[in-house]
Amino acid sequence: MKKKLSMLAAGALMVAALGMFGCSSGDPATQPTDNNSSANSTAPDNSAAANNDDAAVGGEIVLVNDGKLTVAASLDFPPFENLNTDGEAEGFEVDLMKAICDEMGLECNYLPSTKFDTIVPLISAGGKADVGVSGFTVTPERAKEIDFTDVIMDINQGVAVMKDSGITSVDQLEGKKIGAQSGTTGYEWALENVEGAEVLAFDEMTGVFAALQSGQVDAVAADLPVVQYYVLNAYQDAEVIAEVPTGEQYAIVVSKDNPALTKALNEAIAKLKADGTYDQLTQKWFGA
Known part of the structure; x- marks a missing residue:
C-alpha cells in the first residue's frame, strides 16, 4: 500500500x-x-x-x-x-x-x-x-x-521502476508501459524517446506512482527531484534507475x-x- x-x-x-x-x-x-x-x-x-x-x-x-x-x-x-x-x-x-x-x-x-x-x-x-x-x-x-x-x-527527467521489476536501464523499457502526469515533459519524453512504449497519462503524480506499484505501468517518467521524493518518502519499494539529461x-x-x-x-x-x-x-x- x-x-x-x-x-x-x-x-x-x-x-x-x-x-x-x-x-x-x-x-x-x-x-x-x-x-x-x-x-x-x-x-x-x-x-x-x-x-x-x-x-x-x-x-x-x-x-x-x-x-x-x-x-x-x-x-x-x-x-x-x-x-x-x-x-x-x-x-x-x-x-x-x-x-x-x-x-x-x-x-x-x-x-x-x-x-x-x-x-x-x-x-x-x-x-x-x-x-x-x-x-x-x-x-x-x-x-x-x-x-x-x-x-x-x-531540471532533468528521472525514471523509476519497482525494485523487483528486473528493469535496470531505459533501454529495457522498449515496448513497456510508462506512466506520466498528463501534459508534462515527462510524458512527452517517454512518448518520443522510448521505442514502442505505451505511455499512459494520469491527472496527478500520486496516480502515476499508484499505477506503478499496482503493476498498471512498468515505469514512471517525471522530473527527477519529484521522482526522487516519491521514492524516498512514499514508495520505498521503487527505485530510480536513470537521470535523463533533458536540460x-x-x-x-x-x-x-x-x-x-x-x-x-x-x-x-x-x-x-x-x-x-x-x-x-x-x-x-x-x-x-
Missing part, C-alpha cells in the same frame, strides 16, 4: 539532484544553463525583455484580486508543492512564491489544487489566477500561449496580457537571488 506523503527532508537522493539547481553564474539575474529540457522542449529566450518590448512592460500590473497574487498549482508535486497534513500548501515553489509576494508587497493566495494540464489555458484565459506554478518547463509550445518569467530552476528549465507562468506583472516578478526573483533568500530555500528543500 502507498504510504501517506509527508514533507520530510529529501536527504541523500535529493542531494544528487542539487548540482542542477540555481543560477549558472554569480549574477542573480542570469538564467541557469546547466540542465533540463525535454527532447522537444528547447527553451526560448524567456527574459521579460524577450517576451515584451520596453514600452509594453511599462504598463500597470493587473491582478485578479487587489493586493493579492493568485496562484494556480497542482498541489501534488513535492518537493515543489504539496498539501501537508493540515491541508496547507507547502514546498520549494510555495516558499518561493511567498517570498516573491513579500518582495512585491502582495499577499500570496493559492487556489485549490488545479489539474496540471489546465493551468496554462487558465492563465491564458485570465480572470481566475495571476500566475501558474508546478514545475513548468519553458517550452516554445507553451510560450505561444503564455509568458514565462526568468528561469527559477534547472529543462522551470519558470513561472504569466498571461501575455500582463507584461508589467512579468517584469515585476523578474525583479523580485533577481532580488531574492541577490540577497541569498533563493539559496536558503534551495538549502531548506533540497539539502546542502
Whole structure:
C-alpha cells in the first residue's frame, strides 16, 4: 500500500539532484544553463525583455484580486508543492512564491489544487489566477500561449521502476508501459524517446506512482527531484534507475496580457537571488 506523503527532508537522493539547481553564474539575474529540457522542449529566450518590448512592460500590473497574487498549482508535486497534513500548501515553489509576494508587497493566495494540464489555458484565459506554478518547463509550445518569467530552476527527467521489476536501464523499457502526469515533459519524453512504449497519462503524480506499484505501468517518467521524493518518502519499494539529461528549465507562468506583472516578478526573483533568500530555500528543500 502507498504510504501517506509527508514533507520530510529529501536527504541523500535529493542531494544528487542539487548540482542542477540555481543560477549558472554569480549574477542573480542570469538564467541557469546547466540542465533540463525535454527532447522537444528547447527553451526560448524567456527574459521579460524577450517576451515584451520596453514600452509594453511599462504598463500597470493587473491582478485578479487587489493586493493579492493568485496562484494556480497542482498541489501534488513535492518537493515543489504539496498539501501537508493540515491541508496547507507547502514546498520549494510555495516558499518561493511567498517570498516573491513579500518582495512585491502582495499577499500570496493559492487556489485549490488545479489539474496540471489546465493551468496554462487558465492563465491564458485570465480572470481566475495571476500566475501558474508546478514545475513548468519553458517550452516554445507553451510560450505561444503564455509568458514565462526568468528561469527559477534547472531540471532533468528521472525514471523509476519497482525494485523487483528486473528493469535496470531505459533501454529495457522498449515496448513497456510508462506512466506520466498528463501534459508534462515527462510524458512527452517517454512518448518520443522510448521505442514502442505505451505511455499512459494520469491527472496527478500520486496516480502515476499508484499505477506503478499496482503493476498498471512498468515505469514512471517525471522530473527527477519529484521522482526522487516519491521514492524516498512514499514508495520505498521503487527505485530510480536513470537521470535523463533533458536540460529543462522551470519558470513561472504569466498571461501575455500582463507584461508589467512579468517584469515585476523578474525583479523580485533577481532580488531574492541577490540577497541569498533563493539559496536558503534551495538549502531548506533540497539539502546542502
